[in-house]
Amino acid sequence: MSDTDLSPTGHEARWQGLTEALRKVLTSVGVILTTLIGLLVLTFVIGRMVPADPVLAILGDTFDQTAYDRVYQELGLDQPLYAQFFHYVQNILHLDFGQSNVTKSLVVDDLARVFPATVELAVLAICIGTLFGVPLGVISAVRRGTWVDHLARVVGLLGHSTPIFWLGTMVILIFYAMLGWIPGGGRIDLYNDGLVEGPTGMLILDAALAREWEVFRSALHHILAPALLLGYAAMAYLSRMSRSFMLEQLGQEYILTARAKGLAQPAIVWKHAFRNIRVQLLTVITLAFCGLLDGAVLIETVFGWPGLGQYLTAALFYADMNAVLGAVLLIGLISILINLLSDVVYRFVDPRTR
Amino acid sequence: MTMIHKNEGLRAWLLSEDFTSPRQARAHKAYVSWLRFSSNPLAFGGLLVVLLLVLAAVFAPWVATHDPLAQDFALALKPPSAEHWFGTDELGRDVYSRLVYGARTTLYIAILVTVIVGPIGFVIGAAAGYLGGWVDTVLMRVTDIFLAFPSLVLALAFSAALGAGIENAVIAIALTIWPPVARLVRAETLTFRKADFVVAAELQGASTPRILFRYIVPLCAPSVIVRLTLNMASIILTAAGLGFLGLGAQPPMPEWGAMAAQGRQYLLDAWWLTAVPGLAILLVSLAFNLLGDGLRDILDPKHV
Numbered sequence: 240m241s242d243t244d245l246s247p248t249g250h251e252a253r254w255q256g257l258t259e260a261l262r263k264v265l266t267s268v269g270v271i272l273t274t275l276i277g278l279l280v281l282t283f284v285i286g287r288m289v290p291a292d293p294v295l296a297i298l299g300d301t302f303d304q305t306a307y308d309r310v311y312q313e314l315g316l317d318q319p320l321y322a323q324f325f326h327y328v329q330n331i332l333h334l335d336f337g338q339s340n341v342t343k344s345l346v347v348d349d350l351a352r353v354f355p356a357t358v359e360l361a362v363l364a365i366c367i368g369t370l371f372g373v374p375l376g377v378i379s380a381v382r383r384g385t386w387v388d389h390l391a392r393v394v395g396l397l398g399h400s401t402p403i404f405w406l407g408t409m410v411i412l413i414f415y416a417m418l419g420w421i422p423g424g425g426r427i428d429l430y431n432d433g434l435v436e437g438p439t440g441m442l443i444l445d446a447a448l449a450r451e452w453e454v455f456r457s458a459l460h461h462i463l464a465p466a467l468l469l470g471y472a473a474m475a476y477l478s479r480m481s482r483s484f485m486l487e488q489l490g491q492e493y494i495l496t497a498r499a500k501g502l503a504q505p506a507i508v509w510k511h512a513f514r515n516i517r518v519q520l521l522t523v524i525t526l527a528f529c530g531l532l533d534g535a536v537l538i539e540t541v542f543g544w545p546g547l548g549q550y551l552t553a554a555l556f557y558a559d560m561n562a563v564l565g566a567v568l569l570i571g572l573i574s575i576l577i578n579l580l581s582d583v584v585y586r587f588v589d590p591r592t593r
Numbered sequence: 594m595t596m597i598h599k600n601e602g603l604r605a606w607l608l609s610e611d612f613t614s615p616r617q618a619r620a621h622k623a624y625v626s627w628l629r630f631s632s633n634p635l636a637f638g639g640l641l642v643v644l645l646l647v648l649a650a651v652f653a654p655w656v657a658t659h660d661p662l663a664q665d666f667a668l669a670l671k672p673p674s675a676e677h678w679f680g681t682d683e684l685g686r687d688v689y690s691r692l693v694y695g696a697r698t699t700l701y702i703a704i705l706v707t708v709i710v711g712p713i714g715f716v717i718g719a720a721a722g723y724l725g726g727w728v729d730t731v732l733m734r735v736t737d738i739f740l741a742f743p744s745l746v747l748a749l750a751f752s753a754a755l756g757a758g759i760e761n762a763v764i765a766i767a768l769t770i771w772p773p774v775a776r777l778v779r780a781e782t783l784t785f786r787k788a789d790f791v792v793a794a795e796l797q798g799a800s801t802p803r804i805l806f807r808y809i810v811p812l813c814a815p816s817v818i819v820r821l822t823l824n825m826a827s828i829i830l831t832a833a834g835l836g837f838l839g840l841g842a843q844p845p846m847p848e849w850g851a852m853a854a855q856g857r858q859y860l861l862d863a864w865w866l867t868a869v870p871g872l873a874i875l876l877v878s879l880a881f882n883l884l885g886d887g888l889r890d891i892l893d894p895k896h897v
Contacts, residue, residue, distance in 0.1 A: 270734075277734070278741060281742075285753075402874045408853070408857055408871070412867070533746060555753050570746050575741050
């Protein structure tokens with residue numbers, strides 16, 4: 240190398256690498272912190288936009304002026320906005336989301352109760368979406384222009400265009416009401432309900448851990464239809480993305496080299512091209528997971544699945560703002576954490592980012 | 594005979610590449626784009642459905658066979674027939690006529706959201722991309738915060754805060770749809786920022802707004818138009834989702850999502866109440882997706 244005089248010595252290089260790494264970590268921590276603060280600002284603003292008087296929501300119809308003033312002060316509404324925001328953040332840091340006006344219990348307890356059901360559903364759905372979507376995308380890229388490709392395109396387009404709440408309702412009509420293949424809703428049959436409690440709150444996992452196979456079967460039977468529907472939406476997106484990633488790779492020169500060497504098609508596709516799209520795939524799978532939370536709100540409502548989504552829509556129905564904001568904050572937090580996770584894994588897996 | 598001859602003359606004029614006027618060059622470009630677009634049957638089908646939707650919405654009083662709000666309990670929950678093509682609902686209202694008027698609601702939301710979101714996305718994205726520095730950082734951080742939420746959940750939260758209703762649904766959806774548009778405009782702007790013609794304009798002393806609106810925005814327009822068309826599909830789905838949860842247009846105004854939700858209570862006796870509006874949502878959102886894909890092929894050759 241002719242420019243050795245420009246390259247730093249070993250010690251300097253290591254030092255530089257270290258500060259560079261530190262800088263990157265600090266930047267990403269800063270980004271996450273600002274996003275979190277933004278999340279809090281957003282939910283705070285939404286909470287303040289509500290036209291209903293929060294004092295009246297607590298007191299009801301009968302009260303006198305002194306009671307009104309007392310509650311007004313207790314809620315901190317007499318303080319300036321920044322103080323109110325500070326107070327709000329303080330409460331959230333103490334996991335105090337207030338009390339639900341409907342369930343009359345603390346929102347944080349409600350969330351802890353309904354959250355595992357949504358995790359169970361969403362994780363199963365993303366697994367289904369990935370297991371079917373990615374191979375479909377890869378195959379349609381390899382067999383571009385054939386019937387497989389066209390089929391994948393139709394599946395993807397329909398997945399993008401179908402209102403999932405409607406599809407869920409039609410599935411209930413056909414497979415529950417007409418054919419009786421699936422149960423009518425909820426997480427489990429009545430006579431199996433409550434047989435297995437904890438430790439994860441995810442029924443399928445808990446039942447397997449407790450070796451209650453009857454409960455396990457019932458839980459699996461209940462989750463199948465909603466998970467497949469949610470998974471279908473994720474699959475549509477994932478197959479489209481993996482198709483375009485694969486097409487990009489298959490056009491590269493190293494693929495031509497591999498073909499020239501006489502490598503078999505499966506080796507070229509899976510060992511060479513697919514290996515290079517794994518990192519990109521990871522990113523879109525996390526994106527799909529965040530999008531899936533949207534669908535979960537609707538699917539849970541349709542299938543009576545007692546998760547975060549159903550909790551949110553019920554709270555909306557009763558204008559239970561504490562519960563709404565708690566659920567929205569939790570969903571936003573999950574999205575941020577999942578994106579963070581994909582970022583970390585991305586750095587870990589992709590040698591170019593090291 | 595002379596007619597055909599005349600037509601061929603026009604065609605030749607449009608297809609000729611020896612332009613005699615700027616007008617001919619523009620007409621040539623538009624015609625060739627149209628030929629490419631109309632040779633794609635899926636995109637053409639999408640366009641047809643969208644046109645049908647627009648016609649149904651505009652001429653709803655003539656297209657509908659009944660008053661969409663007229664109740665008649667004697668006719669409640671009647672299956673599809675020659676008199677009521679898609680049956681009647683629980684209040685005896687004609688589902689077909691409600692569907693036609695529902696096209697107005699759908700189109701109203703989709704157009705209004707697009708009209709709000711387009712300029713916001715342009716201004717924020719172009720400012721962030723062109724100015725760079727802390728403006729870029731701040732604007733993109735704000736965008737990221739909005740993007741951190743799944744869009745329906747954010748729209749739900751805003752609708753809950755603003756109250757149910759069609760205008761509030763429009764605002765709520767617009768608030769969730771603008772970030773990807775701003776991102777796209779920023780990315781496009783970054784590719785043009787250092788281009789020679791922009792630098793030349795800067796050297797001539799053009800003001801920042803002039804550079805943004807005269808040079809950068811027109812170049813971003815094709816990909817943004819494609820994006821906004823594809824967005825129409827997700828706007829329609831989100832609006833239907835809000836309607837389904839009771840947060841969109843309020844009764845008795847016909848809205849497809851709310852119609853499907855209403856029908857769920859009578860699912861076993863009157864499947865058409867849910868099936869028909871849901872199919873309409875599917876068809877229209879599919880049409881916008883196909884139209885957007887077709888437009889991308891002609892407007893945005895980079896992605897082909």
